[in-house]
């Protein structure tokens with residue numbers, strides 16, 4: 001099996017010769033995210049195995065992989081929340097802890113990772129995005145409040161701003177966390193399955209916001225199982241199974257033979273493929289893994 005041009009998208013010329021309108025090229029800046037041979041183990045579990053990945057400013061990258069393929073671990077590595085066993089993580093040219101301290105990165109977690117009973121309102125969730133910019137001993141400034149109001153309006157939650165977060169629908173909850181990232185003005189947005197349990201309208205709202213954020217230069221890494229809409233907004237996609245199997249344009253990454261590698265099944269045909277065994281060696285001789 002052979003595939004054309006396996007260089008990551010940022011190393012290739014744009015297909016039509018032009019970037020998305022207004023999107024910065026970003027080639028003169030350090031990469032927004034640069035993972036080099038990143039390996040993460042939880043005891044005897046190998047969650048990430050020599051993952052190398054570079055994302056430049058203004059990109060929207062879909063992160064695709066089966067349950068347990070290491071997507072959340074990859075997000076947590078970028079946030080500096082798990083310690084690499086080996087390899088390195090560079091965020092905007094610095095460490096993850098520096099990026100977090102400077103409010104450069106915002107994380108929309110999976111719903112299961114949030115305590116929805118916590119007594120905090122939608123507005124307060126969005127305001128947590130401003131904490132990095134606030135002196136610990138002063139109250140939120142007028143600028144902080146304006147940024148939060150603007151973010152809530154953009155995600156369509158102004159009317160529900162004072163509601164406790166647990167009393168929102170699934171889509172509204174996701175939008176509350178997206179509002180936090182927007183209020184923060186984060187340069188890097190990480191979204192762990194933001195479309196799970198979300199209706200098409202909320203999904204559209206979130207996608208439109210992500211595209212707008214990327215146009216102002218934000219870099220977006222988004223894990224999703226909704227493969228059908230990804231090509232409409234992502235500039236690239238990564239198929240992950242402990243290792244990066246494919247990093248390419250969404251259209252190329254989502255080719256059936258690539259999905260068969262990542263999921264071990266013929267996703268489109270529904271049957272199991274020859275190479276289906278989930279325990280298959282992702283570093284095998286497919287010629288796809290970089």
Ligand SMILES: Nc1ncnc2c1ncn2[C@@H]1O[C@H](COP(=O)(O)OP(=O)(O)OP(=O)(O)O)[C@@H](O)[C@H]1O
Nearest residue numbers: 042045046047065066067068069070071072073074
């Ligand atoms: N804290 C932990 N301790 C031990 N093993 C862990 C821990 N967190 C994750 N793992 C294991 O690491 C592997 C990768 O998990 P991870 O949550 O990163 O995958 P994922 O792709 O995000 O999965 P899902 O799609 O189900 O959310 C899995 O085998 C998982 O069981």
